[in-house]
Amino acid sequence: MSENIKQTSAGKRGDKVRSDCYIEIELKKSGGLKIDLKSKVDSMYGDSIRDHVKKMSEFFGLKNANILIEDAGALPFVIAARFELAVKKIFSEINKEFLPEFNKKNLYKTTKDRLRRSRLYLPGNEPKFYPNAGLHKPDGIILDLEDSVSPTEKEAAQLIVRNALRSIDFYGAERMVRINQLPKGLDDLKFIIPHNIHVILIPKVESAEQIIQVEEKVNELKKKHNIKNEIYFMPIIESALGVIKSYDIASASKFNCALAVGLEDYTADIGVERTNEGRESIFARSMIVNAAKAAKIQAIDTVFSDVSDMEGLRNSVLEAKSIGFEGKGCIHPRQVKVVNETFLPTDLEIEKAKKIVIAFEEAEVKGLGVVSLGSKMIDAPVVKRARRIVKLAEENYLLKINWREGNSQ
Amino acid sequence: MKLIKNSAKRLVPEKVNNQKQIPFKGIGKFKPKGNKAKPPIKTCADYPADGNKVVKNLKEALKRAGLKDGMTISTHHHLRNGDVLTNYLFDVIKEMGVKNIRWFPTASFPCHQHLIKYLDDGTIHHIEGSMNGPLGRYTSEGKMKGVGVLRSHGGRYQSIQDGEVHIDIAVIAAPTADPFGNATGDRGKSACGLLGFALADSEYADNVIIVTDNLVPFPCYPWQIQGNNVDYVVEIDSLGDPAKIVSGTTEVTKSPDRLLIAEYVAQFLEDSGIMKNGFSFQAGAGGTNLAFAVYLKEKMKKKGVKARFIRGGSTKYLVEMLEEGLTDYILDGQTFDLEGIRSMRENPNHVNTSPFTSYNYHGKGNFASIVDAVVLGATEVDLNFNANVVTHSDGYLLHGIGGWQNCLFSKCTILAIPSFRDRIPVIVDEVTTLVGPGELIDVIVTERGIAINPKRKDLLKAVKNSNLPIKSIKEIYNEVTELCGGVPKKPKVNKNKVVAIVKWVDGTLLDSVFQVER
Numbered sequence: 001m002s003e004n005i006k007q008t009s010a011g012k013r014g015d016k017v018r019s020d021c022y023i024e025i026e027l028k029k030s031g032g033l034k035i036d037l038k039s040k041v042d043s044m045y046g047d048s049i050r051d052h053v054k055k056m057s058e059f060f061g062l063k064n065a066n067i068l069i070e071d072a073g074a075l076p077f078v079i080a081a082r083f084e085l086a087v088k089k090i091f092s093e094i095n096k097e098f099l100p101e102f103n104k105k106n107l108y109k110t111t112k113d114r115l116r117r118s119r120l121y122l123p124g125n126e127p128k129f130y131p132n133a134g135l136h137k138p139d140g141i142i143l144d145l146e147d148s149v150s151p152t153e154k155e156a157a158q159l160i161v162r163n164a165l166r167s168i169d170f171y172g173a174e175r176m177v178r179i180n181q182l183p184k185g186l187d188d189l190k191f192i193i194p195h196n197i198h199v200i201l202i203p204k205v206e207s208a209e210q211i212i213q214v215e216e217k218v219n220e221l222k223k224k225h226n227i228k229n230e231i232y233f234m235p236i237i238e239s240a241l242g243v244i245k246s247y248d249i250a251s252a253s254k255f256n257c258a259l260a261v262g263l264e265d266y267t268a269d270i271g272v273e274r275t276n277e278g279r280e281s282i283f284a285r286s287m288i289v290n291a292a293k294a295a296k297i298q299a300i301d302t303v304f305s306d307v308s309d310m311e312g313l314r315n316s317v318l319e320a321k322s323i324g325f326e327g328k329g330c331i332h333p334r335q336v337k338v339v340n341e342t343f344l345p346t347d348l349e350i351e352k353a354k355k356i357v358i359a360f361e362e363a364e365v366k367g368l369g370v371v372s373l374g375s376k377m378i379d380a381p382v383v384k385r386a387r388r389i390v391k392l393a394e395e396n397y398l399l400k401i402n403w404r405e406g407n408s409q
Numbered sequence: 410m411k412l413i414k415n416s417a418k419r420l421v422p423e424k425v426n427n428q429k430q431i432p433f434k435g436i437g438k439f440k441p442k443g444n445k446a447k448p449p450i451k452t453c454a455d456y457p458a459d460g461n462k463v464v465k466n467l468k469e470a471l472k473r474a475g476l477k478d479g480m481t482i483s484t485h486h487h488l489r490n491g492d493v494l495t496n497y498l499f500d501v502i503k504e505m506g507v508k509n510i511r512w513f514p515t516a517s518f519p520c521h522q523h524l525i526k527y528l529d530d531g532t533i534h535h536i537e538g539s540m541n542g543p544l545g546r547y548t549s550e551g552k553m554k555g556v557g558v559l560r561s562h563g564g565r566y567q568s569i570q571d572g573e574v575h576i577d578i579a580v581i582a583a584p585t586a587d588p589f590g591n592a593t594g595d596r597g598k599s600a601c602g603l604l605g606f607a608l609a610d611s612e613y614a615d616n617v618i619i620v621t622d623n624l625v626p627f628p629c630y631p632w633q634i635q636g637n638n639v640d641y642v643v644e645i646d647s648l649g650d651p652a653k654i655v656s657g658t659t660e661v662t663k664s665p666d667r668l669l670i671a672e673y674v675a676q677f678l679e680d681s682g683i684m685k686n687g688f689s690f691q692a693g694a695g696g697t698n699l700a701f702a703v704y705l706k707e708k709m710k711k712k713g714v715k716a717r718f719i720r721g722g723s724t725k726y727l728v729e730m731l732e733e734g735l736t737d738y739i740l741d742g743q744t745f746d747l748e749g750i751r752s753m754r755e756n757p758n759h760v761n762t763s764p765f766t767s768y769n770y771h772g773k774g775n776f777a778s779i780v781d782a783v784v785l786g787a788t789e790v791d792l793n794f795n796a797n798v799v800t801h802s803d804g805y806l807l808h809g810i811g812g813w814q815n816c817l818f819s820k821c822t823i824l825a826i827p828s829f830r831d832r833i834p835v836i837v838d839e840v841t842t843l844v845g846p847g848e849l850i851d852v853i854v855t856e857r858g859i860a861i862n863p864k865r866k867d868l869l870k871a872v873k874n875s876n877l878p879i880k881s882i883k884e885i886y887n888e889v890t891e892l893c894g895g896v897p898k899k900p901k902v903n904k905n906k907v908v909a910i911v912k913w914v915d916g917t918l919l920d921s922v923f924q925v926e927r
Binding site for chain 1: 665666668669802803804830831832833856857876888892893894895897898900901
């Protein structure tokens with residue numbers, strides 16, 4: 001036991017804080033636990049908060065202490081994370097984790113080629129954004145441990161993200177975490193691998209070795225925790241060197257599902273201003289698209305930073321789509337709908353896809369090995385693409401499920 | 410205090426402030442008898458023939474009006490949180506040494522916490538109107554001498570008209586008035602829009618005092634309050650802080666979750682077929698409601714749909730719809746921003762209404778039930794669609810009813826609410842205070858999904874093929890309860906001490922608010 005630290009704190013306090021809490025622990029030699037709770041939900045959940053804290057104290061072997069809790073409506077997973085951090089600041093040797101119950105709604109899996117049009121970034125130490133994020137229907141939710149978390153909050157964010165992965169309903173969104181730049185990012189993995197993570201975003205990648213390092217560490221943790229689900233990687237290229245090495249990076253692991261580009265750091269690296277037109281990043285973005293496609297994975301574009309400019313966002317998605325990107329980062333929930341809709345196939349694309357799908361299905365019924373539309377032969381990848389477009393259109397109410405009726409020739 | 414169970418199974422007192430009460434009997438079940446209240450007959454021989462009713466100050470006016478202990482004094486909330494007059498009025502009453510006033514405002518705002526000292530020292534006996542923010546907290550803690558009475562805007566008109574509340578002196582803040590007492594709210598440095606809330610008071614009170622900071626020569630035209638009902642006119646420097654009377658601009662919410670709710674509401678109106686040529690709707694000035702109006706406008710434009718009328722509280726967003734030809738009329742109950750006031754002044758199709766035309770339940774009909782859809786808020790909604798707007802789940806009284814109860818009579822009543830606030834569930838098993846019976850509430854729109862009252866089979870059928878997230882209220886309840894960490898405990902209240910009562914629109918007692926135990 002580290003005898004010299006007697007008092008610690010964790011969490012957030014102040015008038016502006018909401019859905020979070022501040023916890024102070026003062027170690028005592030005797031007198032048991034004294035819990036001083038100041039909570040706006042005291043009449044509703046005061047007893048439950050006190051019980052929760054007692055249970056955690058027991059778990060960590062905390063017997064004599066004054067515990068101050070200033071609560072601004074923090075959900076249980078937040079209180080638990082804040083408390084655990086405060087305890088671990090006193091007892092740095094404690095390794096065990098107080099894990100919230102795993103929410104059964106979060107047991108679903110992902111696939112390597114699922115839709116990744118929109119991925120919504122949530123700052124790792126801001127739990128108030130978590131419970132409703134999935135309601136905006138992003139294809140993926142990224143709990144971010146990297147740039148949106150200040151260096152002093154990294155440990156706090158690791159616990160919040162871990163607890164969120166277990167308890168917050170993601171409403172079917174792909175479950176992603178952006179770890180820190182390596183080597184620090186390797187240390188983040190133990191907080192996420194055991195908790196049904198789908199995709200790990202690896203920032204500022206510049207070499208294939210970095211991906212292999214992550215893969216090895218992930219495999220080690222999967223084995224240790226007996227994790228069976230597939231965990232994919234999305235390397236983010238954010239530098240000139242990364243761009244040059246992009247194909248090596250994209251093909252470094254069979255678990256890579258997508259290759260993303262991050263332009264804030266990239267433009268800084270090549271020494272130019274980032275513009276909305278994006279002429280300065282044409283090479284980098286084309287390179288990423290080509291590297292990704294060569295490695296048969298998805299190419300994902302950067303974020304659009306002006307959250308109030310929905311028309312600008314729409315145009316930016318159209319442009320990204322036109323050069324081969326299949327997804328875009330979102331930094332605000334309101335961007336999700338625009339991104340999802342704009343990545344949807346156009347009416348023209350749907351019409352064309354319908355014809356191809358019908359031609360394919362008819363060829364299948366007739367037992368023909370070759371699909372043709374009019375006098376034109378259609379290759380298998382074209383059919384696959386058309387079926388994907390039709391499926392997407394059906395799922396998004398652009399096409400009725402019974403559209404085939406009256407369509408066959 | 411003896412409590413009895415009313416037809417909504419809520420405990421209500423038999424007597425309140427020594428007045429016998431009628432318990433709630435069900436919607437439309439209580440039939441009033443008899444005649445309306447009779448204001449005293451006056452003769453113009455007692456008033457200046459030159460029409461000049463100006464007296465030197467408010468104290469003089471109150472003195473001439475015969476102010477004495479135990480009287481009922483009414484004020485109005487059209488100056489909102491910028492109101493200086495009401496506070497000044499009670500400073501004067503205190504100075505005159507008068508006690509035990511029944512204060513009868515149309516609503517109160519946080520600025521009125523100034524009056525707590527007058528509740529403490531006995532100048533004010535109790536409040537009938539609304540007890541918002543600090544006054545609500547004060548009431549909840551059992552500090553007010555009498556029992557607070559909460560009424561809707563329509564219920565307030567009904568209580569005056571039916572003689573349930575007799576106003577001794579009405580003090581009406583008028584942003585512009587003439588010496589005869591004709592008054593309007595649509596101009597002047599303290600312009601607030603309309604004065605409809607003061608209509609009943611001007612017609613039924615024994616004495617009517619107009620207080621203005623913009624006295625113009627006769628005639629003040631157009632007038633909203635008729636000088637023929639007015640006894641005295643007082644000129645003062647300032648009625649209040651213009652920046653708090655109306656906002657320069659009202660702004661749409663930036664919260665992504667509330668925008669999502671607003672978007673769902675607009676889509677609901679479209680998918681259910683309510684949004685069609687000649688339809689009507691009402692939406693208030695809350696951030697979510699404004700956003701709803703913006704989304705609905707986009708949809709109306711896209712489909713080429715025009716409304717017959719929109720009911721305000723008006724804002725610049727509704728004014729834009731009027732000016733762009735998306736509605737024939739705005740029927741306005743109050744005006745929230747400068748654009749609303751300008752439009753009311755300039756556009757004959759931007760119409761003043763009052764609680765009499767809009768909301769009064771004891772009249773030959775009212776506008777509220779003619780509206781196709783209304784979008785409202787709530788502090789709590791329960792599994793039976795009952796809703797609360799006055800107390801929070803911790804038992805504290807924090808808001809008034811406003812026109813909320815009256816609006817429930819719309820053909821489709823929609824509550825647009827978050828499913829929880831921080832850790833406080835909004836969808837609960839049973840409301841802390843019953844303010845709106847579930848049978849009048851049709852649709853609950855939350856960020857977690859939309860629940861339609863099972864009674865409304867027509868609406869359920871209408872949105873059957875929509876991609877809206879339609880759920881049962883129980884599903885949303887379960888989701889929120891799990892998220893917040895279990896069923897919240899009920900507040901500890903003293904069931905022997907009623908601190909306020911909630912009236913239904915017909916004057917019967919719907920529920921009681923009890924003292925919160927600290």
